[in-house]
Structures are given as C-alpha cells and as structure tokens.
Amino acid sequence: MKKILFFAFLFLFSSACLFAQKGNYTKEPGYVDISFLSEYTSGDNGSEVLIEEGMMKMLAQMTGGNDSSITGQLKAIKLIHLISFDAGGDVIKTMESKIADIDRDLLSKNWDRIAKTKSDKEYANIYVKSSGDGKFLGLFIASVNYKSGKTSFVNIVGNIDPAVIGKLPKEWKLPEMLKMKRDKNNGEKKEKED
C-alpha cells in the first residue's frame, strides 16, 4: 500500500514537472525579462511582439521546403520578444539608463556583449548567451536611434545559429506566401461582390 502511494506521488509529481516545464521560457538561460518596458508601448506609440514556442513550431511546419536549416532554426526558437516604441527627450535618457542597468545585469549573468556601439546617430548593445559549442542560447539587442527616437529591445530565446538568423529575412518565403494568399483571397472576394 505504501509502495503504491509512493509511486503514485512520484508519478503525479513528475507529470506536474513535465507540464510545468512545457512553454516555460522564463527559466531558459537565454531569456531576458523586458516585460517592465511594456508600459511604453501604450496606444499608437509602440508595439510589442511575443511569439512563443508553439507558434514557432507551427511556422516551422508550414515552412517545410528544401532548406532544412531554416526549418530547424525556427523550431529551435522558444521565444521572440520585441518591444519597440518612439521615445523622445527625457524618455531617451531614461532608456539609456535602463540599457546601462540591463548591461550590468546581463554581464553579471555571464552573457557576452559582442557589440557596443555609440554614436550621435545610434546607441546599440548586442548580447549573446553562449552554449559553448558555437551556438547561442539567447540573443538580446537594445537599441536607441537618436534621430527617429525609435527604441527597440529584442530577445530571442532558443538555440540560435547566427548564420541562419542572418539569412532568414531573405530566404524565408513563408511570410510573403501567406501575405500573397491573403491578398488573393481578398481579391476574389471583391470580384464576387462586384
């Protein structure tokens, strides 16, 4: 009886851990919490993009195609988080200060700052969390464009191959295909109405 109770407890506990782990990217080493910046995206001022693992897997599935590296990279991404907004005047100074805080925090957590650029046009820091075998577990970019005031923070969590990330905008055809399909459908609807 006691053995049954013990194994029942063990089974329930393991299941809970399994379920709890699913989709819990906050525990990933490549995750950076930038949710505190969401307040700056209110109204038309900015935008926030949050794409989780489930959606990324769906996109990878739909991508298919001959280039398995793109499919593989999309599958490996657990989270894309972007916060972008227009900052002016004092807000830019606040953002510089926040970037400095984030810089200290990430460096203390063994992130590598691979680029730090500051000019009269732009202030941008790029960080990666290395896995030690040429790939990264996370990517983080904080940037402020002084000319336009555009401030952006991006965190990509998952196994990132920089070479593949680099070719995605040109070689990933799915977004274009979906857009074309939508336009086609809208066009057909209009014809029918006419």
Added chain:
Amino acid sequence: MNEKLLNKIICTAYGDASIIDKLHVRLLALKNKEINALLLEYKKSAQLVHRMPEESVSDSVIRRVYSNLNLNNESNFVLKAKTFSFFYRRPIAASAALVVVSIIIAISVFIYNPVHKTEYKPEEIERAAVQANEVFKFVNNTFTNAGRTVKEDVIEKNVNKPINEKLNTISKIITKGEVK
C-alpha cells in the same frame, strides 16, 4: 447457525469484517434474537480485549541495555525520525499528504499554468510570420550597422579562429624563414 456465519459474527464484533459481511450480520441480528445475543456477547469481549493496555517496560531495563552497549543514555531523537515515523506508521497521514500534494499540483498546473493553445487561426499565423520576419530583419540590420566586424568576430571566434591561428603560424615560418 453454521461455522461460516459464526465467523462472520465474530469478525463483525471484533470490527475486522468486510462492509458487506457487517451489513449482512447486522441485518440478521435485527431479525434473529439469537444472532443478536451472540453478536453482543462477542462485542463485549472484543471491547474488553481492545481496551487492554500495553505493558510498559521499566526505564531501568533500557538503562541497563544502554550501559551494556556503552551508549549515551540521553534522548537523541532527530526530528526527521519523528516526522518520518508520523507519515510512515500512519497510512492515513501518508494518504492525506498525498491528496494535499496532488491538489496543489493540480492547481498549479491547471489554474496558474494553463495548457497552451495549440490551434491557431490563419490570421494569427500570418501575423506571427510577418512579425517574426520583421524581428529577424531588425536583428540583421543591427548586426550590419554595428559593423561587419561583429559578424566576422562572432563567427571567427567560434569557427575560423583555430584555422586562422594555424595559417598565421605557417605564414610566420615562411616570411621569417624559420624552419623547424
């Protein structure tokens, strides 16, 4: 009265009959005075027996044993042992603990950590694809703006560096005329 029924009556009286047997005997006792009387007699005996206290061994015996074995006479209990004993010797406590833990797990899984949606509408997929692509473009632009050296640096460090080092070594040998 057969042997089987008598055994059921005795077990009912002593409290270790199955629920079905208990009900059966109680029903029969309501209808039959003889069975009722027998059940009561055995119940009284059972009460007397179950009331019997355990005999307590005197402390002097324990002290003698500890002294023979050269053990410390002071009480040396670890809280863990008591806690372990509480749960192990009491199946009800263990079961209650299991129920409580199961409830906590169920709440944390289903209320605070809801199951993620797996079905996406076509509009959602398209929006996600477009947004993801925008993010990749932004990342690429940032890399480009930070200078080609960043890309080279990142890839160089992890892939080309070992090759470059070897090439440098060979180049030194050739240019400086060092032959080993």
Added chain:
Amino acid sequence: MTEEAKYKYLIKLYKNNIYTYSVYMLRNRMDAEDVTQEVMIRIWKNINEFNPLAAKAWIMKTTHNLCIDFLRKRSNSANKEVSIDEQFEDTFSSGSSEPDELLDLKNLDEKIKLAIRNLPQNLKSVFVLYEIQNMKYKEISKALDIPLNSVKVYILRARKRLQEELKAHIHSGVTSNE
C-alpha cells in the same frame, strides 16, 4: 541518521511491544524483562543487517523465538512459575483504597489477561500480536513464520476460546458501551 540514533528510535518505538508480548508469553514480568533486554541487544548487533522499514516483523520474530527458547528452558527446570494474576494479587492486597468500580475494572482486566494467558501457545501468540499489538496479518505471518491463512484461522479460534473463558465474567454484569 547515525546507528545510535537509529537504534534509539527503534527502541523507543518497539520496547513496549517486545515487553508486552513477552509478558503474555512467559506470564512472568522478570522473565519478560530478561527477554526484552536480550532482544534489545540483538537489535543493536543487527542494526545494519535489517531494513528499518521492516523492523517490526524482525523484532517480533526475534522476541517470539526468544520467548519459545525461554519456555523450553523453563519447562526443563524445577523453578516455580509466578503468574501475572498472582503478582497482581500481591500488589492489590497491599491495601488499595480505590473505588469499587475501578476495582471491578481492574479485576476484569486481570481476568482477561488470565484468559489470554490460558490460550494455547500457537493461538495466544497470534492473538496478542493482532488484537493487542495491532499488527497486520502479513506482518504476523512474517514474524511467526506461518502461512497467512493460518494467521486468520488462529485468530478466529483464539477469539472463540477466549469467549468461552470470558462467558462467566460477561454474564456477571460488564458495562456495555453500545
């Protein structure tokens, strides 16, 4: 847990189980103390040999075996037995001023002890472990090295025998708690 802590934990847990069983089997407190002492020493000697989670069966088995050995030795000797009820009478006759109801109950307790004592050895051992020490069938089967079915049969037989012994006392006005 250190060996000593483990040992003391087991002693605290089972010392009265050992002693109670010995008292019923040997019908003599002094002999019961001797057996209890011997069992405790054996527990210490075997502290690493057995699984503490299955300690009760091992301990009661050891106690039972030592009691049987003791009884065998005793039956070969010419020493007079001192029974529980006699000891009780000695203490009792020293002039207690307790109320009658309490005396009646004490009398009854002693009569039950006597009735249990008078059970045949094989029935008594099973009965004491089950009814007084609350061991399960499986544990008793392990402790006494007898089949599970035999445990159930012996308990029933012991109850029937006990009933015959107690019949007289039950009819002489025992308070029912129903």
